[in-house]
Every structure is written in C-alpha cells, then in structure tokens.
Amino acid sequence: MTRLTPSTKSIALHVGVVVLLLALNFLLPEYHRGVFARVLVLAVFAMGYNLAFGYTGLLSLGHAMFFAAGLYGAGLTIYHLEWSVWPAFGAGLAAGVVVALVVGFLALRTTGVAFMIVTLMFAQVFYLMTLYFTTYTRGEEGLVLPQEMRVLGFPGGVLDLSDPSTRYLVALSLFAIVLAAILFLVRAPYGRSLIAIRENEERMRMLGYDVFVNKLMAVVLSGLFCAASGAAYAVLFGYVGSGFAAIQYSILPLLWVLVGGAATTLGPLIGTLFMFYVIDTASSYTTAHLMVVGLVLIGVILFFPKGIIGTVRERWLPWLP
Amino acid sequence: MAAVKPLLETHELGRSFGGLRAVDGVDFSLPEGETHAIIGPNGAGKTTFVSLICGRVAPTDGRVVFDGKDISLMPAHKRVRAGIAYTFQITSVFANLTAFDNVALAVQRQLIDDHERGLSSRALTEHGMDALQKVGLGEYADKVAGNLSYGHQRLLEVAMGLALRPRLLILDEPTQGLSDSEIENFIALVRQIGEEATVLLIEHNMDVVMALAERITVMEQGRILAQGAPAEIRANQAVQQAYLGG
Amino acid sequence: MAFGPYFLLATLEGLVTAAVLSLIALGLSLVFGVMRVVNVAHGEFYMLGAVLAWWVASLFGGHPAIGFMVALVLSPLVVAAIAFVAERLVLSRLKYEPEATIVATIGLLYIIQQLALTFYGPEARPVEAPFHYRMQLPWFGYSAYKLAVIGFSIIMMLATWFVLTRTKIGLVMRATQFDRETAQAFGIPVGRVYAGVFALGAGLAAVAAVLIVPIQQAHYLMGHDPLLLSFIVVIIGGLGSLRGTVLAAVLIGLSDGIISMFFSPTLAKMLATLAVAMILVFRPQGLFGAAAR
Numbered sequence: 029m030t031r032l033t034p035s036t037k038s039i040a041l042h043v044g045v046v047v048l049l050l051a052l053n054f055l056l057p058e059y060h061r062g063v064f065a066r067v068l069v070l071a072v073f074a075m076g077y078n079l080a081f082g083y084t085g086l087l088s089l090g091h092a093m094f095f096a097a098g099l100y101g102a103g104l105t106i107y108h109l110e111w112s113v114w115p116a117f118g119a120g121l122a123a124g125v126v127v128a129l130v131v132g133f134l135a136l137r138t139t140g141v142a143f144m145i146v147t148l149m150f151a152q153v154f155y156l157m158t159l160y161f162t163t164y165t166r167g168e169e170g171l172v173l174p175q176e177m178r179v180l181g182f183p184g185g186v187l188d189l190s191d192p193s194t195r196y197l198v199a200l201s202l203f204a205i206v207l208a209a210i211l212f213l214v215r216a217p218y219g220r221s222l223i224a225i226r227e228n229e230e231r232m233r234m235l236g237y238d239v240f241v242n243k244l245m246a247v248v249l250s251g252l253f254c255a256a257s258g259a260a261y262a263v264l265f266g267y268v269g270s271g272f273a274a275i276q277y278s279i280l281p282l283l284w285v286l287v288g289g290a291a292t293t294l295g296p297l298i299g300t301l302f303m304f305y306v307i308d309t310a311s312s313y314t315t316a317h318l319m320v321v322g323l324v325l326i327g328v329i330l331f332f333p334k335g336i337i338g339t340v341r342e343r344w345l346p347w348l349p
Numbered sequence: 350m351a352a353v354k355p356l357l358e359t360h361e362l363g364r365s366f367g368g369l370r371a372v373d374g375v376d377f378s379l380p381e382g383e384t385h386a387i388i389g390p391n392g393a394g395k396t397t398f399v400s401l402i403c404g405r406v407a408p409t410d411g412r413v414v415f416d417g418k419d420i421s422l423m424p425a426h427k428r429v430r431a432g433i434a435y436t437f438q439i440t441s442v443f444a445n446l447t448a449f450d451n452v453a454l455a456v457q458r459q460l461i462d463d464h465e466r467g468l469s470s471r472a473l474t475e476h477g478m479d480a481l482q483k484v485g486l487g488e489y490a491d492k493v494a495g496n497l498s499y500g501h502q503r504l505l506e507v508a509m510g511l512a513l514r515p516r517l518l519i520l521d522e523p524t525q526g527l528s529d530s531e532i533e534n535f536i537a538l539v540r541q542i543g544e545e546a547t548v549l550l551i552e553h554n555m556d557v558v559m560a561l562a563e564r565i566t567v568m569e570q571g572r573i574l575a576q577g578a579p580a581e582i583r584a585n586q587a588v589q590q591a592y593l594g595g
Numbered sequence: 596m597a598f599g600p601y602f603l604l605a606t607l608e609g610l611v612t613a614a615v616l617s618l619i620a621l622g623l624s625l626v627f628g629v630m631r632v633v634n635v636a637h638g639e640f641y642m643l644g645a646v647l648a649w650w651v652a653s654l655f656g657g658h659p660a661i662g663f664m665v666a667l668v669l670s671p672l673v674v675a676a677i678a679f680v681a682e683r684l685v686l687s688r689l690k691y692e693p694e695a696t697i698v699a700t701i702g703l704l705y706i707i708q709q710l711a712l713t714f715y716g717p718e719a720r721p722v723e724a725p726f727h728y729r730m731q732l733p734w735f736g737y738s739a740y741k742l743a744v745i746g747f748s749i750i751m752m753l754a755t756w757f758v759l760t761r762t763k764i765g766l767v768m769r770a771t772q773f774d775r776e777t778a779q780a781f782g783i784p785v786g787r788v789y790a791g792v793f794a795l796g797a798g799l800a801a802v803a804a805v806l807i808v809p810i811q812q813a814h815y816l817m818g819h820d821p822l823l824l825s826f827i828v829v830i831i832g833g834l835g836s837l838r839g840t841v842l843a844a845v846l847i848g849l850s851d852g853i854i855s856m857f858f859s860p861t862l863a864k865m866l867a868t869l870a871v872a873m874i875l876v877f878r879p880q881g882l883f884g885a886a887a888r
Contacts, residue, residue: 149871156864230441329702
C-alpha cells in the first residue's frame, strides 16, 4: 500500500468536494438547490476575497466594488448594448481587473487601518456612482435582465441560464474552475510568496521581492475572481442593483471567510454556506438577521479566529491547503 | 592588489536621523572575495552603515557603488537581486512556515532571475535542500521555523542568505545569543561561505572576528576609526582606547 | 433672495453641521488617538443617543425643555455605559489588535442597529426643541435653537479640551496614549483608561445626537452618514490630532453646505469621498497633522 502524500490527499479532497456538489444537483430539493446555486456563486466572491485577505493579509473593506464591477460590467452590456452572455461576462471580468488595478495601485501605498479605510472609501465612491448614473443603472431599484438574453451560446446549441438545473451546473463549473485556480495558486511558489508577505513584508523585501508588485498582482487576481462572481450573478440570477455595491457586500465576504477559515481553500465555501443557512434558519424565527450577522462576527473573532476549516486544520488535518 | 576592482565602494556616505549623524561621510572599499569585519561600540553606526549598503535605509548624502555601478538610488529588493544579501540582526525567519519554505522563498526568487535553469519544482527542492544542508539543517526541513531552537533559527537565517547565491553576504551580529559550541560551528560555516562569496560581518565577539576576518574596520560615532589586518587592529592604540577597553 | 443672504444662510447651516460633526469626530478621534483602534460602531452610538433621547423625552410631559434637558444628561450616560461594557466584554479581549477590533465593531454596529430596529422601529421620530424662539435677522428669521447648538458644542469641546490638557484624568489618558507599557509600569490601569476613553468617545457622539434630534429626526439608520463624515474629518484633521479634528469639522461642515448649493448631493458626496481617499493615500498624516512621530 502506498502512503498518500499531502498533495495527493488535498487534490483528492477537492475533487471529492466538487463531485459531491455535482451529485447534490440531482439530490437536493428545489428550494435548497436554488440556495446552493447562489452560495456557489457567492463562494467564488469569498474565495477572491480570501486571496487578498487570508493569504496576502490585505484586509480590504471595499471588495463590493470588484463584485459590483463584474455585476455591472456584464449586466449593463447585456441590458443596454444587447451583448450576448459570453462577451458580457468578459466585459464584467475586464471591468473588475481595471478597477482592481487602479484601486490597488493607489490603496497599496497605505497599510493596515489606512488601507481598510481607503478601500472602504473607494468602494463608497463606486456605490455612489451606481446611484449617480441612475439613468443607466436605475440605482437601488436596479435592472432585471430579460430572460431571453440570459442564454449561453455553445457551438452545439444554447443553454438557458434561468433553468434551475442549468443554473446550478454553470455556477458549479465556475466554482470548480476558481477553486482549482486558487488551489494551484497557493501551492505554487507565488502562493508561498503571498503568505510570506503577510507574515513579514520587510524580510521579503530583503529576499529580493518587489513587495508592492506582488501585492498588486494579488489584488488584481482577487478582483478578477470577485468580478467573475459578480458577472455570473448577473447572468444567472438576472438582477443588477446598487445594493450589491453597498458596504454590506464588502462586509459579507469578510464574514464568510472569517467563519469558514481565512487562508484555507475550502473555508470560503463552508463559511458562505454556513452563514446562508444560519440566516435562513434565523429568519424563520425572527426578522432580526442583522443581529445574527453581528453576533457571529463578534463570536468568531473572539473565540474562533481561525474559522471552521482553520480550526480543523490546526487540530486534526495539518495538510489542508 | 591595486588591479583588483573592489566589489563594493562607498564614497562620503552619510545618514542623519534628525540632528544625529549616524553615519558620517564614510569612504569604504571592499575587494571581491574578502571576509571583512566591522566592529565598534554600540551606537557606532555599524548597522546603519550596512543598511545603507543593502538599501534598507536611504542615504542622506554620498554614494554606494557595487560592482562598478552606482546603486545609491536602487531600491532594496533590486540590490538583493544584484547580489547583496542581508541577514537580520534580530532573527526574522518566517515563524509560521517550515524551514524548507523559508529557504524556498529565497531560492524561488533567485531561480526566477536565473534564465538558464528557470523555476522548476525540482530545481527548487534541490537548491533549497542544498542551502539547508550547508548550514546543517537538512533534517529539519519539514519543521515549522518558529519551533526551531534559537541557534537553528540563526542558521536558517544564514541559509536564506546563502540560497540567494549572493556575491556579497552581509551578516549582522550572527553569533549573538549562540552557545560556544554553536559559535564554533558557525565560524567553520562562514569560512566555507567565504571561499565563494565576499562576506561583510558585523560582530561583537572578538574571538569570532579574529578567527574569520581578513581585514577589520573599526567604527566610532559614525566614522571609520581604523582599518587594517587583525594584527594591526589589535596593536592600534586608538582602537584599544576606544573599543577594546585598553 | 440675493446671493449674500443666501450665502449667510448656507454658512449658518454649515456651522450647525460643523458643530455637531466636531463632537462626533472628536469622540472617534479620541478613541483612535488613545487606543489606536478604529471604532466602526461609532455612528451607531450616535444613533443610539438620538433614539434614547426620543424615548426619554417621550416619558416627560409638560414643557418640552424638561424632557430635552433630562435626555441631554441621561442619554449620553446610558450610551457611555453601553460602550464601557462592550469595551470590557469584547475589545479588551481582542488585545486592541486593530484589524480584529474593526471586525468586532462591525459586529457591534449590526447588533445595535438591529436592536434599534426591533425596539424602536423603522419610523423617524422628532424630539421637540426645548425652545422655539426665532431670531429675526435683517433678511430672514433663524432658529435660535440652532445657534444654541453651535454654542453648546463649543462649550462641550472646550470642556473636553480642558479635561484632556488640564486635569489628572487627561494626563493619565495622554500618558497611556504616548506609551502603553510605560504607563502600565507606572501603575496606570490601562484597561480601565481604555474603557473610559471608549465610553467618553461614545458619550460625545450621543451628546451630538441629542442636540441634533430637534432638527433632524431620530431614525435607526441615521448613524451611517455621520460615521463616514467623521471618518473624513478625522482623516483630514490628521488621525489622533484633536485640534486638526475641529478645524477639519468646520471645513467639512461649511463646505458640505456650500458644495451642495452647486452640485447634486450624490455627486458632492462622491467627489468628497474620493478627495479624502486621495488625501489618505498621498498625505496620510492629514492636512493639518504633523508627520507621524
């Protein structure tokens, strides 16, 4: 019998998770399949956030702008320019990358608390922009993308993205691609560099690393994944509104990542899923779901600063990436 | 001797902190291949001086020339890539990463620039283990750096410097806090390094200095007080008064 | 109305905003200055002050001034007590680690907001001003109460300044701010000083809130804008600099009134936020602050 190396084990685990999620498409009742589809898309947002916050140690309070850049990049081109889904999705990604590049270039001149406030403010500017250009965005009320526009063209035919099963599978595909990318990234030398920058920036500089450029790349990649999540949200759920650019949507990925476990590959998924069902369950007893968010935030930061997967890794499975 | 172009030169190099001249117009020259020690009382400006050389601190005046090129304005990370490695006075290994990951960070940076070999995982493992073995930490590769003993952390720090394959290795008080037997091993290690690279050493332990240095520079109040071979320094009246407590 | 009087009116309104904003920002700045943490729940303490003021005032019949005066004393005390408890229960256990503290105060923000929504409701409710006298200026009448707000804010700020610079409490606070370890070694109970500062900061926000509810109504979401504005004020004034904070509050309060004469409020907010972000990027010590020590 051969001994499994940590690397084989972790790849097997991630493939297993994706296969399990695939099986759930056929097993879950309709309502829960809808919830899972949403969770998968938003978990991509959380994974993107985790790359900056968990791995690189950049606590941003403005990631809603990257999500919203993807959301509006895809949504506005579909709604106003009648682009089809593929190029619109590409426009969403491009918007996210551009915003991340500009914001990263400026905000990374600051560190710590100043970085948090600067990202918060840039995101606030972005949010106000979505309100200011209300002629195109319809502000808080938002745009509903017509169903006939939400079809994904393939050489062999088209997929109707408003169909629940198709929607779930497309969401899962995006999730699997990003999960694989993140897994590859954090196991590659570049991932090690990001973690080391989080641990000790000055030491990295004295090992010959251009810390600013490395951090900027992390922000841009993070922005790309968040934008992918936003663009997918627009085409899969057909709604684009200012609410997604507001401060809550910068706090939520932070919450999901903290709960699931910062700097873990599966933490963002677990955290997003957990919080969705906690709020869902709480909502059936009380309307006070903000209370739940607040209590979980304080509880996690006080008692489980490593989050669910982080604690599992520390106690039982040290090989978890 | 005169024909050998120095690897490192400083001209009128100075640094002020507020009103304090930490380094005051230092002219210094280091031939390639030499192992050179800088000694001097606390606050003499030794660490500031080498920080100016490796770029952690920007000079207020003067120039630093490395391998014939003026690097006074070059940012620290580029100087590292040009061949100047610095090991920290206060141990600053990445405590949460394994010993191997620590050196791998240095190796991968070096391999990215090495276009012949390129960054492959085989080369990474090979060079990383090589650097660890050189300092005698081969068996600790998978241990988390923060759990290593203090002496081993200091060695790991040196291994990271070595893994950069520097032309000039700056060691800032490397033996501070080491036991006598560890110091002995350390001397042997630096001798071995000195065969391939130029070494600039800040050191308080005079036994280490006398054992290793081919030449010695004595600093006091930001200036060079004396310079010469170990025997000359030992015999120098001014040095004895200022530093050796004579 | 001609430009002159119109400008005077905008200036007066701006000064009222500036006065209230100074108090809120002073609280935020004090907490940042001494404890080196950012309190994201600061706006909620302000909101809580307003909501409590409405509640206290509604308990008292008779002349509106009675309820108002009781609220002006009671509401900041209650808010300060809540902040004190929150500091002891949560922040002190996080060892004031800046990032963990921000996350925890975000949690606090949500909890306070939800409590207000649940027990106070989504309505906006006014508190009657203690007096309704209108000053007759040559061009227009102006509420004397608003002028009183400006006056009272100035008194509060002078009192805070006096406490900080001329009393033993202030000395202890400044010692803690300057060097926490040394202060501890000299027997200063750093933990209680921090809790006290946190409570004082929240209390100042609550005072501002009580002053404002006769002009604006109390509402459970009213903490959001003042939080952002006082962030802006504290940043422009230089993080932790009290004099800078007051100067910046006057600048922002006045320009808020005047800018919104020319631009749509959304555009004005957008440009102001962007400008402040740029200040933080390129001049992190603030416009009035000296370089960090």
